[in-house]
Amino acid sequence: GSVVTVAALAVGGLFTWLWTGSQVSTVGEERFGNRLAIPPLAKSSVDEDGTRVFDLRMRAGETEFEPGRRTPTYGFNGSYLGPTLRAERGEKVRVRIENGLGEASSVHWHGMHLPARMDGGLHQSIAPGATWSPHWTVDQPAATLWYHPHPHGVTEQHVRKGLAGLFLLGDERTDRLALPKKYGVDDLPVIVQDVRFDDGELDGGRNIMQSVGFLGDRTMVNGTLSPYQEVGDELIRLRLLNASTARTYAFGFPDGRSFSLVATDGGLLERPAAMERVQLSPGERAEIVVRMRAGERVVLRSFPQDNYGDVWQRRFAGGDDSFDVLELRAAGRLRTSPALPAALGEPETPDGTDAVRGRYFDLKRSGINGRAMDMGRIDETVTRGTTEVWTVRNADGMPHNFHVHDVQFRVMEVNGSAPPPALRGPKDTVFLPNGTTMKLALRFDGPADPDTPYMYHCHLLYHEDEGMMGQFAVVEKGERAGTPTGHADDH
Numbered sequence: 471g472s473v474v475t476v477a478a479l480a481v482g483g484l485f486t487w488l489w490t491g492s493q494v495s496t497v498g499e500e501r502f503g504n505r506l507a508i509p510p511l512a513k514s515s516v517d518e519d520g521t522r523v524f525d526l527r528m529r530a531g532e533t534e535f536e537p538g539r540r541t542p543t544y545g546f547n548g549s550y551l552g553p554t555l556r557a558e559r560g561e562k563v564r565v566r567i568e569n570g571l572g573e574a575s576s577v578h579w580h581g582m583h584l585p586a587r588m589d590g591g592l593h594q595s596i597a598p599g600a601t602w603s604p605h606w607t608v609d610q611p612a613a614t615l616w617y618h619p620h621p622h623g624v625t626e627q628h629v630r631k632g633l634a635g636l637f638l639l640g641d642e643r644t645d646r647l648a649l650p651k652k653y654g655v656d657d658l659p660v661i662v663q664d665v666r667f668d669d670g671e672l673d674g675g676r677n678i679m680q681s682v683g684f685l686g687d688r689t690m691v692n693g694t695l696s697p698y699q700e701v702g703d704e705l706i707r708l709r710l711l712n713a714s715t716a717r718t719y720a721f722g723f724p725d726g727r728s729f730s731l732v733a734t735d736g737g738l739l740e741r742p743a744a745m746e747r748v749q750l751s752p753g754e755r756a757e758i759v760v761r762m763r764a765g766e767r768v769v770l771r772s773f774p775q776d777n778y779g780d781v782w783q784r785r786f787a788g789g790d791d792s793f794d795v796l797e798l799r800a801a802g803r804l805r806t807s808p809a810l811p812a813a814l815g816e817p818e819t820p821d822g823t824d825a826v827r828g829r830y831f832d833l834k835r836s837g838i839n840g841r842a843m844d845m846g847r848i849d850e851t852v853t854r855g856t857t858e859v860w861t862v863r864n865a866d867g868m869p870h871n872f873h874v875h876d877v878q879f880r881v882m883e884v885n886g887s888a889p890p891p892a893l894r895g896p897k898d899t900v901f902l903p904n905g906t907t908m909k910l911a912l913r914f915d916g917p918a919d920p921d922t923p924y925m926y927h928c929h930l931l932y933h934e935d936e937g938m939m940g941q942f943a944v945v946e947k948g949e950r951a952g953t954p955t956g957h958a959d960d961h
């Protein structure tokens with residue numbers, strides 16, 4: 471009996487150590503001494519056939535997050551993160567990406583509807599020194615999308631070193647709406663990452679929690695530690711992106727003020743939704759509009775979360791964690807902002823009534839539906855031009871989320887009920903705490919490419935790298951999926 475007791479105590483002690491190691495709070499401790507960096511808008515040129523062309527170079531460099539301390543990092547066109555790309559619906563775009571790293575990588579357009587060969591997933595690897603130039607026509611509503619590497623097994627490392635950026639889409643209808651839209655002025659990019667410094671270096675993985683992946687002990691916005699931003703308008707739109715590799719946040723304000731959620735991952739809601747918290751797991755975005763009072767300082771905070779499902783997850787992923795993320799400093803006199811429009815987007819996601827089939831996805835850290843990722847295997851074959859209902863379930867005892875490439879889907883149900891307001895807009899990534907089942911309606915508009923799959927996966931990148939990922943191909947009716955091949959050759 472006593473040997474067992476001692477062993478149990480030892481194991482319990484180890485878990486306690488792991489748990490407490492992941493619980494942190496920066497509330498009340500940030501000094502907000504650094505002006506927020508705003509990622510520059512990427513320059514582009516328009517070539518003879520009207521294509522908007524961007525240039526991105528992936529490179530290694532050094533970043534001074536704290537004065538006098540140089541940290542080795544990766545970035546696009548700079549030492550950390552990347553410029554903000556912007557394009558309009560209907561535009562043809564091409565991005566020339568040069569891999570200036572000493573290792574292979576790839577660049578995926580998270581949230582973008584585009585041909586599988588342009589998707590930048592596992593099959594579009596870019597060798598060191600090589601250039602890859604994917605091109606497509608933007609054919610989806612205005613949205614806050616993003617780009618990041620997707621190399622098999624090392625995505626977490628590449629993203630954590632700094633390879634991520636925003637890709638903003640506009641459309642005619644949205645451009646006319648009375649929403650704050652002056653980039654960097656009343657329309658602010660807010661890329662949130664958690665970090666931990668280890669002797670001046672970005673933690674190289676020593677703090678990976680075996681269950682969820684890397685968890686840092688403080689946050690940065692747009693690569694700025696302890697950031698503040700001066701604002702001069704009554705209404706401020708924050709484009710929140712959770713670019714952390716494992717951590718989930720619940721954003722809100724300490725004084726409990728409500729804000730208006732205007733957009734989710736894939737674009738505008740039908741109408742603004744007032745709320746006090748918005749929860750974002752890795753990869754998810756939310757656009758919120760907050761009202762400022764003249765002269766005040768307001769902190770964007772991430773609050774403790776109570777929906778992790780059980781004690782294990784709460785302790786592992788931060789049930790008591792809270793972060794002071796960004797301070798907004800309002801000018802003594804504010805420019806008047808027009809009231810938010812009562813009607814925003816026109817939904818383009820399917821409602822599921824015309825679904826031709828259902829599929830079932832069981833999320834486990836060891837794999838999806840009992841299988842770990844295999845690049846040579848296409849797991850699901852869907853027919854171009856059809857709608858499907860995917861039921862996604864997490865009963866694994868730890869937090870997961872679910873991201874599908876190429877589509878924006880609609881959440882039909884969460885545990886048998888109608889989705890809450892924060893899940894009523896177009897989504898490409900959803901958080902599934904333990905014990906959650908969601909029904910999603912997805913429409914696959916092609917183009918068909920039986921040999922080149924898209925991915926679906928958990929966006930806790932450590933899980934993804936470990937194999938919580940599968941592949942689906944879009945084919946013409948009656949056609950069969952082929953054998954996955956790499957197509958990093960569309961120059």
Ligand code: C2O
Binds near residue numbers: 620753
């Ligand atoms: Cu944001 Cu498959 O990725």
Ligand code: CU
Binds near residue numbers: 835869870933934938
């Ligand atoms: Cu996961």
